[in-house]
Amino acid sequence: RKEVEQDPGPFNVPEGATVAFNCTYSNSASQSFFWYRQDCRKEPKLLMSVYSSGNEDGRFTAQLNRASQYISLLIRDSKLSDSATYLCVVLNYNQGGKLIFGQGTELSVKP
Amino acid sequence: NAGVTQTPKFQVLKTGQSMTLQCAQDMNHEYMSWYRQDPGMGLRLIHYSVGAGITDQGEVPNGYNVSRSTTEDFPLRLLSAAPSQTSVYFCASSYGPGQGSGEQYFGPGTRLTVT
Numbered sequence A: 001r002k003e004v005e006q007d008p009g010p011f012n013v014p015e016g017a018t019v020a021f022n023c024t025y026s027n028s029a030s031q032s033f034f035w036y037r038q039d040c041r042k043e044p045k046l047l048m049s050v051y052s053s054g055n056e057d058g059r060f061t062a063q064l065n066r067a068s069q070y071i072s073l074l075i076r077d078s079k080l081s082d083s084a085t086y087l088c089v090v091l092n093y094n095q096g097g098k099l100i101f102g103q104g105t106e107l108s109v110k111p
Numbered sequence B: 001n002a003g004v005t006q007t008p009k010f011q012v013l014k015t016g017q018s019m020t021l022q023c024a025q026d027m028n029h030e031y032m033s034w035y036r037q038d039p040g041m042g043l044r045l046i047h048y049s050v051g052a053g054i055t056d057q058g059e060v061p062n063g064y065n066v067s068r069s070t071t072e073d074f075p076l077r078l079l080s081a082a083p084s085q086t087s088v089y090f091c092a093s094s095y096g097p098g099q100g101s102g103e104q105y106f107g108p109g110t111r112l113t114v115t
Helices: none
Strands: A004-006 A011-014 A019-025 A032-038 A045-050 A055-057 A060-065 A070-075 A084-092 A098-101 A105-110 B004-007 B010-013 B019-025 B031-038 B042-051 B054-057 B064-066 B076-078 B087-094 B110-114
Touching: A004 A084, A011 A019, A019 A084, A019 A105, A032 A060, A032 A070, A045 A055, A045 A060, A045 A070, A070 A084, A098 B031, A098 B042, B004 B087, B010 B019, B019 B031, B019 B087, B042 B064
Parallel strands: A011 A105, B010 B110
Antiparallel strands: A004 A019, A019 A070, A032 A045, A032 A084, A055 A060, A060 A070, A084 A098, A084 A105, B004 B019, B019 B076, B031 B042, B031 B087, B042 B054, B064 B076, B087 B110
């Protein structure tokens, strides 16, 4: 079983749609959680950190459920520019500060 | 700040050749890592370092060596290139525990083809 698993993609949605990505992690000692965005053939960039209380940044909302070891990302009012691959990422400093990446979920927003 | 820089951007090697991928950061980050990304596989950790003089293996270390003689630089050496090492390589850096959010900053990547 992979340490971090994401919904398989791709997700194809029309502009304006709401889309949700799900992610589970297997190591209950994981300490920090992130969503990264990766555009085609570019480096990953941090989209947002995920906090236990849930957090929102504009059209993006991230949730963390430590009991279920589950992370989610909700994108409201999708834009064409949201088309990218979204990576769920888990950090455990007890493992030398390694980031563990999910395989990514591709999102394509169509006009 | 330049952030994380990687050279070269593209490289073609023949099987059996060796080379070093360069990575440097100017943010005084303690942690540095090398990943490879293959289609459908996500990013996999090759080697990482938690400070100058300290390195450790990640998920897929075979065929690669690293060293960390300074805080700024973390080169990745391919000892004897194989076609299975054809991939995109990303270097990343971050602060250590308690000094930041844990966010890693990535370089632009090196696209390596081994024929």
